[in-house]
Amino acid sequence: MRIASHSYTDSMLNQYNQLASQQYALQNQVATGLRVQAPSDDPRAMQNTLADLANQATQTQYTANIATLQTRATSVDGVLQSLQTISSRAGEIATSAGSATNSQADLTNYADEVNSLINQVVNAANTKDPSTGKYLFGGTASGSAPFTTTTDASGNVTGVTYNGNSSVNQAQIGAGMTASADIPGANTSGTGPRGLITDSASGADFLNHLISLRNNLNAGNKTAITNTDSANLAKDENNIAYQVANNGVMQNHLTAAATFATTSSQSLSQMISNSSSADLMTTMVQLNKAQTSYQAALQSGAKIMQLSLLNYIQ
Amino acid sequence: MLGLFGTLNLAARSLQTQMTGVEVAGQNLANINTPGYSRQVVNIAASPDITTTVGSEGTGAEVTGIQQIVSSLLNAQIQSQGSTSGYWNAQQTTLQNAQNGLNEFLNGSGATSSTNAAGASTTDSGLSGQLTSLFNAFSSLAASPSTSSQQAVIGAAQQLATTFNQISTQLGSARTAANMSLTSDVASANTLLSDIATLNKQIGTAQFAGGTANDLLDQREQDLENLSKLTSFTTSTGANGAVNINIGGAALVSGNTVNDTLATYDPGNGNLLVQTATGGQPVILTGGSMQGTIAARDGELATMQTNVDSLASNLVTAVNTIQNSGYNSAGGTGNTFFTGTNAATIGVNAVLVNNPSLIQISNSATNTGDSSLALQISQLATATQSGLNNQTFGDYYGTTVAGLGDALSKANTEVANQTAVTNMLTTQRGSISGVNTDEEMTNLMTFQRAYQASAQVVTTVNAMIADVLAMKV
Numbered sequence: 023m024r025i026a027s028h029s030y031t032d033s034m035l036n037q038y039n040q041l042a043s044q045q046y047a048l049q050n051q052v053a054t055g056l057r058v059q060a061p062s063d064d065p066r067a068m069q070n071t072l073a074d075l076a077n078q079a080t081q082t083q084y085t086a087n088i089a090t091l092q093t094r095a096t097s098v099d100g101v102l103q104s105l106q107t108i109s110s111r112a113g114e115i116a117t118s119a120g121s122a123t124n125s126q127a128d129l130t131n132y133a134d135e136v137n138s139l140i141n142q143v144v145n146a147a148n149t150k151d152p153s154t155g156k157y158l159f160g161g162t163a164s165g166s167a168p169f170t171t172t173t174d175a176s177g178n179v180t181g182v183t184y185n186g187n188s189s190v191n192q193a194q195i196g197a198g199m200t201a202s203a204d205i206p207g208a209n210t211s212g213t214g215p216r217g218l219i220t221d222s223a224s225g226a227d228f229l230n231h232l233i234s235l236r237n238n239l240n241a242g243n244k245t246a247i248t249n250t251d252s253a254n255l256a257k258d259e260n261n262i263a264y265q266v267a268n269n270g271v272m273q274n275h276l277t278a279a280a281t282f283a284t285t286s287s288q289s290l291s292q293m294i295s296n297s298s299s300a301d302l303m304t305t306m307v308q309l310n311k312a313q314t315s316y317q318a319a320l321q322s323g324a325k326i327m328q329l330s331l332l333n334y335i336q
Numbered sequence: 337m338l339g340l341f342g343t344l345n346l347a348a349r350s351l352q353t354q355m356t357g358v359e360v361a362g363q364n365l366a367n368i369n370t371p372g373y374s375r376q377v378v379n380i381a382a383s384p385d386i387t388t389t390v391g392s393e394g395t396g397a398e399v400t401g402i403q404q405i406v407s408s409l410l411n412a413q414i415q416s417q418g419s420t421s422g423y424w425n426a427q428q429t430t431l432q433n434a435q436n437g438l439n440e441f442l443n444g445s446g447a448t449s450s451t452n453a454a455g456a457s458t459t460d461s462g463l464s465g466q467l468t469s470l471f472n473a474f475s476s477l478a479a480s481p482s483t484s485s486q487q488a489v490i491g492a493a494q495q496l497a498t499t500f501n502q503i504s505t506q507l508g509s510a511r512t513a514a515n516m517s518l519t520s521d522v523a524s525a526n527t528l529l530s531d532i533a534t535l536n537k538q539i540g541t542a543q544f545a546g547g548t549a550n551d552l553l554d555q556r557e558q559d560l561e562n563l564s565k566l567t568s569f570t571t572s573t574g575a576n577g578a579v580n581i582n583i584g585g586a587a588l589v590s591g592n593t594v595n596d597t598l599a600t601y602d603p604g605n606g607n608l609l610v611q612t613a614t615g616g617q618p619v620i621l622t623g624g625s626m627q628g629t630i631a632a633r634d635g636e637l638a639t640m641q642t643n644v645d646s647l648a649s650n651l652v653t654a655v656n657t658i659q660n661s662g663y664n665s666a667g668g669t670g671n672t673f674f675t676g677t678n679a680a681t682i683g684v685n686a687v688l689v690n691n692p693s694l695i696q697i698s699n700s701a702t703n704t705g706d707s708s709l710a711l712q713i714s715q716l717a718t719a720t721q722s723g724l725n726n727q728t729f730g731d732y733y734g735t736t737v738a739g740l741g742d743a744l745s746k747a748n749t750e751v752a753n754q755t756a757v758t759n760m761l762t763t764q765r766g767s768i769s770g771v772n773t774d775e776e777m778t779n780l781m782t783f784q785r786a787y788q789a790s791a792q793v794v795t796t797v798n799a800m801i802a803d804v805l806a807m808k809v
Binding site: 024025026029032033036053054055056058059060061062065066068072073075080083087091153154155156157160161162163194198200294295298299330331332335 | 444464482714730771773
């Protein structure tokens with residue numbers, strides 16, 4: 023085939039451009055570690071990567087939500103532990119006070135202790151979440167103190183009002199999975215999450231039962247203490263034990279969800295890498311190949327350009 | 337017999353003939369790098385014989401013409417190819433602008449997300465990540481309804497709205513750039529049409545006198561090739577070899593006359609089209625950069641704009657429907673979350689920006705600590721939207737991005753393919769019409785030697801004439 027002289031230069035320029043373009047793309051892949059950077063590089067891989075990145079960010083959010091709930095569950099657990107101690111002590115007092123050997127003075131001393139326990143319970147039930155500053159046991163009406171009390175002239179609590187509600191906030195901890203570490207202070211509806219202090223389903227009404235115990239102690243009504251208060255306080259103790267167990271179950275649930283979110287995130291990392299990352303070894307080999315081709319093209323071009331009939335005629 | 341003077345004339349004619357050969361070789365070598373130049377060859381034939389008593393006797397050689405070596409078939413193929421290349425190049429440019437405007441790229445480094453094989457982490461720079469950030473901010477607010485979470489939601493929403501606004505502006509700029517490109521192409525085409533008509537006239541004049549107009553033909557061929565990159569057209573041959581040009585049903589050049597020129601017009605939607613300037617007849621373009629620009633602008637670019645607007649509009653409606661039904665932490669209501677209706681106008685309600693605590697995420701005026709609506713909004717991330725082809729926000733956007741990627745990827749492939757075809761055709765044409773240095777140098781030597789030989793004939797005959805004149809009788 024007859025070759026025009028400018029065909030050499032045109033062809034060489036095209037080849038140089040192509041090889042330079044290949045080298046640029048491959049070098050860019052090596053430098054960034056990414057095979058796909060723009061949608062046009064690989065539209066399907068880009069689409070998958072965007073979906074995977076979004077999913078991964080969501081998994082990270084689940085992990086953050088779980089951490090928030092775990093912190094709250096830990097705070098709740100601290101309150102539950104102290105309530106359990108108080109409940110246990112109240113049960114002991116009820117049992118001891120029923121003994122025939124106790125004098126009225128003994129019962130009055132017990133009543134004073136129960137007064138103290140009542141105040142401790144009110145304080146515990148009005149604990150705030152340290153991270154949000156909101157009340158832990160007010161349900162979703164957590165703007166004001168969940169439990170307010172009425173007192174007599176001596177400062178003893180004579181009545182308790184619950185200002186919260188029986189709802190709790192849910193947080194997303196996984197795909198289609200929500201959880202709550204909150205416990206409403208009271209639930210008198212018989213359905214939904216059990217109340218911490220008052221719960222109609224389990225018969226718990228801790229503060230009122232403590233007030234009743236104190237009143238019966240002051241009145242020396244050992245029969246009522248033995249027959250009614252002990253049984254009621256047992257219900258309260260059971261309810262608190264249930265909440266402790268439930269909190270433990272929740273914490274385990276959160277730990278499992280956190281593990282799942284972390285595993286999912288790692289798996290998504292792999293998928294993102296598979297879709298969009300450059301295989302470093304293959305890319306380096308391709309880059310070397312392109313460099314060799316470029317060098318060969320430059321050398322052969324330089325040699326061919328030097329030759330013509332003019333080199334041989336005088 | 338020619339005799340001494342006849343032979344001298346023969347040698348002189350030969351000198352002129354060989355000189356013309358040298359001139360043509362020189363012309364070819366001079367134009368070796370001239371774009372569109374077709375090599376020329378000198379046609380030499382033996383001069384008419386004369387009849388003598390001993391039979392026919394030659395009278396030497398003479399130039400019968402200087403011929404341009406062209407392949408009409410290849411020229412036609414290159415013109416056709418020019419339209420296809422121009423179409424895809426224009427598509428590539430407009431779609432590249434759209435891709436840049438969307439700004440959805442993966443980065444090889446960043447503080448979050450996954451780690452790839454090279455050890456860098458992968459993040460995305462565009463709307464996708466910010467959409468997820470907004471839903472995640474609501475998720476965080478649901479889990480921990482605090483002031484800082486409320487501020488985070490407003491921050492994420494503002495960033496998302498700004499990105500929507502920027503994309504809308506960038507896509508609008510891409511559309512403006514496409515219109516400007518079309519206007520510029522139309523102006524270039526008009527100049528070429530005028531040049532071609534002028535060349536038709538000059539070629540006709542030159543050939544009418546029996547001459548050749550090789551260089552003018554090359555210029556016209558070059559103009560036709562340049563025009564083919566702008567738009568496809570059909571040609572017909574008129575009187576005196578004139579090329580008549582018809583673009584999309586409009587006969588724009590007839591012989592030496594430009595009947596009409598092209599002009600852009602706005603059909604009412606801001607997307608310029610092409611019509612004849614005087615006749616006002618819409619021109620149906622089928623190839624070239626003009627049609628490529630129009631196709632990309634009215635196709636994928638318009639789809640992008642529509643989809644991004646649709647995404648913004650559905651997001652505004654979905655978030656506002658939930659948020660507006662709720663109550664803020666003081667039990668108040670009445671503040672919408674997003675303002676605006678599309679990507680250009682979406683924004684976050686200034687009242688909420690100034691006071692994030694007014695976000696309405698409670699399901700009741702009394703349950704002021706409730707965050708169930710924030711949870712509902714965060715769950716929009718995985719909810720399909722009837723207004724988005726029953727896809728989630730993220731999936732719909734991902735499909736849009738992939739659609740643009742497909743279109744640009746196809747344009748890139750076509751540009752590469754068409755470049756290869758153009759190069760092949762150009763090389764083929766070069767093998768016929770291009771100048772080869774070695775060949776021309778060989779021709780130069782051939783003519784030079786023949787010239788030297790003819791000069792030797794002149795010298796010999798001259799000596800013979802001198803001998804004759806010196807004879808003494």
